[in-house]
Amino acid sequence: MDSVTTILRQAVAIAIVACAALTPVRGNCADVDVARILAPTGHLRAGLYPGTPTSILPDGTDNPRGVGYTIGKEMARQLHVDYEPVVFAKNAEVLEAVKSGAVDVAFTNASPARAKEMDFGPVYLEIELGYLVPEGSLLSDVGDVDASGRKIGVTTGSTSDATLGHELKNATRVRAPTLKDAVAMLKGREIDAFATNKATLFEIAEQVPGSRVLAGRWGEERHAIAIPKGRGAGLDFLRSFTAEIRASGLVSAAAERAGLKGIVTPGK
Missing domain, CATH: 3.40.190.10 (Periplasmic binding protein-like II)
Incomplete structure (x- = not known):
């Protein structure tokens, strides 16, 4: 029994060391796993398209306006991964990139038709x-x-x-x-x-x-964070993250900075 106990203790020790060696996200291994699920490349690749304040308004700076751009940047920060905005010419291309897994997240209307092809977190903005x-x-x-x-x-x-x-x-x-x-x-x-x-x-x-x-x-339109199918284990994070960015005022502040009009239910 002593040898069995010793082996078990060694296994636990190895697991603890492995966890400590990983980059922490919110402080535990389970959250590190969430980062690996939502940003498997180690970069959060956010699908965006120009011309609308709901996504991104490029202005030649390192901090362009746009609700989607801002949410993605904060999400990457909380996951402790690099932020990689990927700008497409149009939203249809963003949606295709989500479906194929070429991007990790997008910020778009959560329609029933789209929900068949990608998973969505809670709504953060209605327009x-x-x-x-x-x-x-x-x-x-x-x-x-x-x-x-x-x-x-x-x-x-x-x-x-x-x-x-x-x-x-x-x-x-x-x-x-x-x-x-x-x-x-x-x-x-x-x-x-x-x-x-x-x-x-x-x-x-x-x-x-x-x-x-x-x-x-x-x-x-009911805008929410979209992720590729097959990454449903990350939805709990999306739910808590969306609630947090609404409660903190990040959504409403990003909308105001981008000059977004026509909001039905502002983020709070």
Whole structure:
């Protein structure tokens, strides 16, 4: 029995030494495992796309504005791993990167369709969905949009693309590959309105002189942290982390710094 006891004690000692040798995250081995699950490369690769305050607004500095960018940076800090923002041209590319595991996290609308392809933490931000119309438009409310002959722009693969495909009965969707293309379409009057969340609409309105966001809303986006399927063991961390960044005011501060408008339920 003494030899068995000795072997067991040695095994426990080895386990303790192994744990101590790892970089601590919140102070114990279980949390180190969470870092390995959520950031298996040792870097938290965050999928982002430019042109919207919900993701990232590059400004040539080391600390760009954007709610997604800010949340990712704090998440990497708490996991004690390097932060690696990966910027794509459009959100559809970010979503594909999450699905394939090319990125570790993204910050996007947690729609039921997307939840089949990736896992989400709790919602940290709700934003109104609306329309942006060019200068001189006679439209005044979201209820005026769905009429025969009208062309409504959406970003390819977006929530607006999927939802309005079912909801618009008379107007026609026109897909824009990126937000930059949407701006060009509005300026060229190729579309009568562009649909997405109001945070993005107010941002691109600054690039289209005379444009305005219509009164009312046709829905809401519920933004949450997305991770690839197969990493569900990290969801408990996402739940506590999301609650913390809301309670601490990090979400609301990031939204204010980014100039984000159209919030339904601000982060607290």
